Amino acid sequence: MEKAPxxxxxRKSDRPFMGVLYFCMVLLMFLTVYPMWYSIVNSVNSAxxxxxxxxxxxxxxxxxxxxxxxxxxDPVILQAFFITVSRTVLVTVxxxxxxxxxxxxxxxxxxxxxxxxxxxxxxxxxLNGGVIAYFILYNTLKIYNTYWVYIIPALFGxxxxxxxxxxxxxxxxxxxxxxxxxxGASEYRIFFQIVMPLSKPVLSALGIxxxxxxxxxxxxxxxxxxxxxxxxxxxxxxxITKSSKAAEELQKAMSVGxxxxxxxxxxxxxxxxxxxxxxxxxxxxxxxxxxxxxxxFFEKGMMIGSVKG
Amino acid sequence: MAKRKKAAGPGNELGVQxxxxxxxxxxxxxxxxxxxxxxxxxxxxxxxYKVTSGIAGIFTSPFYGVQNFKIIFANHDFMNMLRNTLGIxxxxxxxxxxxxxxxALFINEIAHTSMRNTVKTVTYMPHFISWVVFGTIVINxxxxxxxxxxxxxxxxxxxKPIIYMAQPNxxxxxxxxxxxxxxxxWGTILYTAAISGVDGALYEAAEIEGAGRYRKMWYxxxxxxxxxxxxxxxxxxxxIMNNNFDQIYVLQNAFNLERSEVIDTYIYKVGLxxxxxxxxxxxxxxxxxxxxxxxxxxxxxxRKLTDSGLF
Numbered sequence: 001m002e003k004a005p006x007x008x009x010x011r012k013s014d015r016p017f018m019g020v021l022y023f024c025m026v027l028l029m030f031l032t033v034y035p036m037w038y039s040i041v042n043s044v045n046s047a048x049x050x051x052x053x054x055x056x057x058x059x060x061x062x063x064x065x066x067x068x069x070x071x072x073x074d075p076v077i078l079q080a081f082f083i084t085v086s087r088t089v090l091v092t093v094x095x096x097x098x099x100x101x102x103x104x105x106x107x108x109x110x111x112x113x114x115x116x117x118x119x120x121x122x123x124x125x126x127l128n129g130g131v132i133a134y135f136i137l138y139n140t141l142k143i144y145n146t147y148w149v150y151i152i153p154a155l156f157g158x159x160x161x162x163x164x165x166x167x168x169x170x171x172x173x174x175x176x177x178x179x180x181x182x183x184g185a186s187e188y189r190i191f192f193q194i195v196m197p198l199s200k201p202v203l204s205a206l207g208i209x210x211x212x213x214x215x216x217x218x219x220x221x222x223x224x225x226x227x228x229x230x231x232x233x234x235x236x237x238x239x240i241t242k243s244s245k246a247a248e249e250l251q252k253a254m255s256v257g258x259x260x261x262x263x264x265x266x267x268x269x270x271x272x273x274x275x276x277x278x279x280x281x282x283x284x285x286x287x288x289x290x291x292x293x294x295x296x297f298f299e300k301g302m303m304i305g306s307v308k309g
Numbered sequence: 310m311a312k313r314k315k316a317a318g319p320g321n322e323l324g325v326q327x328x329x330x331x332x333x334x335x336x337x338x339x340x341x342x343x344x345x346x347x348x349x350x351x352x353x354x355x356x357x358y359k360v361t362s363g364i365a366g367i368f369t370s371p372f373y374g375v376q377n378f379k380i381i382f383a384n385h386d387f388m389n390m391l392r393n394t395l396g397i398x399x400x401x402x403x404x405x406x407x408x409x410x411x412x413a414l415f416i417n418e419i420a421h422t423s424m425r426n427t428v429k430t431v432t433y434m435p436h437f438i439s440w441v442v443f444g445t446i447v448i449n450x451x452x453x454x455x456x457x458x459x460x461x462x463x464x465x466x467x468x469k470p471i472i473y474m475a476q477p478n479x480x481x482x483x484x485x486x487x488x489x490x491x492x493x494x495w496g497t498i499l500y501t502a503a504i505s506g507v508d509g510a511l512y513e514a515a516e517i518e519g520a521g522r523y524r525k526m527w528y529x530x531x532x533x534x535x536x537x538x539x540x541x542x543x544x545x546x547x548x549i550m551n552n553n554f555d556q557i558y559v560l561q562n563a564f565n566l567e568r569s570e571v572i573d574t575y576i577y578k579v580g581l582x583x584x585x586x587x588x589x590x591x592x593x594x595x596x597x598x599x600x601x602x603x604x605x606x607x608x609x610x611x612r613k614l615t616d617s618g619l620f
Contacts, residue, residue: 038449101332111329113330132580132593
């Protein structure tokens with residue numbers, strides 16, 4: 001991306017417009033950040049207080065780390081956390097490497113059989129067998145309901161990423177390849193010592209997208225596992241959200257208009273609620289923490305993608 | 310893809326080809342195994358498949374003709390969920406595309422670079438939070454003692470809390486607004502990139518002619534980013550049968566099912582919960598065929614109308 005233009009001069013006649021614009025932008029930022037803030041605040045508020053006075057809005061009224069302690073001691077959540085982290089790391093590293101390497105081979109103009117690979121690639125990109133086909137396939141491969149169902153099918157990043165890598169490799173000057181060839185470098189050597197170091201921006205951008213997608217994914221768990229020890233953090237949160245909310249809403253729907261009953265239901269579930277909130281913050285926190293540092297990478301990544309897409 | 314001339318000589322040696330193919334082998338095998346092989350599963354839609362017959366059953370189980378499709382279309386749930394799918398997507402896109410473009414235009418108007426970057430950083434963020442987390446927050450905000458009810462009641466809009474998540478009528482709005490808040494910032498990226506590519510001389514010329522801010526937006530910026538807008542619209546049209554499963558499944562519950570059941574959640578339920586593989590595959594094919602047809606139609610229309618398209 002080119003450098004951001006310098007701050008423009010604001011003419012006097014522009015000031016009212018800028019005022020309104022900035023106000024609206026601040027409002028928008030508030031709208032996008034507030035939901036996250038709301039859950040952080042309530043996850044560190046005591047459950048008893050929540051039951052009595054309802055949710056806290058801007059600041060915790062009765063600060064406590066009880067629900068966080070509960071969450072970080074819960075073996076089920078720790079297991080889910082471990083599964084999520086290990087899965088994310090494995091998939092991100094291996095997928096980026098395998099896809100980048102495939103794309104390198106594919107990008108060489110002297111590769112034989114390129115047409116065939118393109119056909120397979122485009123078929124894989126535009127057609128999809130559907131979830132049932134995967135269910136049967138994973139059962140046949142004996143990876144259904146194992147940890148490997150998270151890893152093996154995700155090892156290749158898809159042909160779309162190949163196209164992005166390919167577009168990126170093209171910006172590397174041909175002279176570099178030629179001189180390496182003259183020096184007798186093997187293709188592997190060219191890939192690891194010339195192409196990889198020069199592709200850091202695209203590698204990190206696509207790597208980040210993969211990592212975020214893997215961290216947030218819950219459908220693989222929902223579709224292809226049954227054992228609770230294989231739960232990811234996202235899935236665990238999904239299951240408690242869905243079970244607790246269904247029960248809560250049912251009770252509330254029956255007691256519509258009866259304020260007293262409403263209060264009872266809330267107090268029963270509020271302890272559970274702070275735990276849910278803490279779990280939720282735990283699931284989002286790693287991304288929020290690394291987010292500001294990674295922003296320039298994925299912005300770049302989107303630009304690389306948009307050249308093609 | 311641009312074709313290059315075949316380099317003569319060095320690249321054609323057997324050793325080099327072996328090296329290249331060995332580099333591509335893992336990816337190629339994975340692609341065939343996990344993208345091409347599952348396509349045979351599409352046959353299931355025309356078969357009377359029993360779960361117990363395993364993978365061989367895909368080929369050996371008896372042909373069922375279009376029976377699976379007939380069963381689906383006869384089911385009145387199907388029409389309902391088709392309506393939900395199209396309704397949520399169509400209204401959602403009609404709202405979000407213009408708003409996203411507008412946001413991109415106004416972000417571009419921000420004079421201070423630091424402010425502009427802050428707005429970008431903050432509004433991109435929710436895109437990276439999972440729908441489980443974001444959906445759970447939405448649900449919490451909408452409970453009877455949640456912030457939305459509190460605020461609206463304080464403003465005097467009504468005096469008894471509304472249990473939004475338990476009322477089907479609110480579901481479309483909830484799903485459209487929540488995905489708008491989550492994705493609007495991120496959605497501006499491509500438009501912003503296109504806007505930064507607009508020739509500055511055009512604006513200067515317009516200023517000399519006395520054009521104001523909105524005229525410049527309307528007569529210069531928008532026409533200049535027309536191609537990007539067209540492509541986004543084509544994608545939106547092609548994706549009209551695809552709901553965001555991650556989002557809908559989190560927000561869905563037994564009470565709002567009437568308005569929240571969409572094709573993707575239905576496939577999951579029919580296929581993986583009730584194990585009616587034939588029917589689930591048939592719905593999947595129905596969906597894919599329509600999506601593909603829409604993609605080509607939209608592309609054709611845009612080629613005719615604006616002279617630009619995806620392919």
